[in-house]
Amino acid sequence: MHELGIATAVLQEARQEAQRHAGARLRKIRLRVGELSGVNAEALRFGFEVLARESEMEPLELEIENCPRRQRCPACELTFTVANYDLTCPGCGSAQTEFVSGDELEVASLEMEDYEPGAAGAQGS
């Protein structure tokens, strides 16, 4: 239900960064969404498309990398991807494993057109 708000925040972050690069045009946003982030990727994409259209930022692509939950076993030091909510270590069978990742909600990178890193005009705002 809050994906539209998340989409707004994504666009805001991306736009802020894009403004720091004079003459560049934002073409793609790469996002990381963890399975425990509480965000539905499809609803987020829908909200994003509506906002991008209304703000005349199209064509602007949203690439979502879905991140599974990962756990670490302190006993055998194995880090593994969780399937079927089973947190048991597949290496040694220990049930005491620790949360590593899976709640990501991050803008990983942006793709811009007509932008050369380090070029004049690409200074901070």
Place this chain on the structure above:
Amino acid sequence: MSQVPLERKVLSENDRIAAGLRSRFAAQGVLCLNLISSPGSGKTTLLERTLEALPAGARVAVLTGDIQTENDADRLRRFGYPVRQITTGGTCHLDARMIERALAEWRPEPFDLLFIENVGNLVCPASYDLGETAKVVVLSVTEGEDKPLKYPAIFLKSQLLVLSKIDLLPYVPFDISAAEDNARRIHPGMGVVRLSCLTGAGLNTWLEWIEERRRALPAVRAELVT
């Protein structure tokens, strides 16, 4: 086409405000608990019983969030402690800015225990850090025991699971051990309190948990300072 790495959290602005609230609470020795559940699990009733049970002169305050109405605040004000309603006007969760604003516009007597009753919703509140010391998730026995599996984020991020309305257990097909097992599949070692606001069963365990968290505050503060 050039790629610009950003590596920034989407909710970084919310997280920034939440971090400010958290250090403020820590510096003032405030225990802040963020209560989250589905609508109708009994958050407000749990707060009523809690306020009722606190010793006279307790320094406690409540922020309660709802989409509309002042109903919850009216219920909670009867106990004489400062209570403020945050009506979100449609938003399905509270965010850190709402908390910051509510606290700024509001000068209750100094408090060292702050309850935040979130909007009834198991999904969105999980994404928004409010600067709380701990999240508490409430699940009533009239819901499904598989809710921790269906809404894992909030069970992972909460330090305590309150299983409410246990007086109804004889009348509903709710397997309370399965509910606890499911919660611990998502969050190993998660604390659980079973209680009934109607009979009072388990309320002392809940109050003791709060007390324990208050005693642990200096350690939390030290951790934030270093």
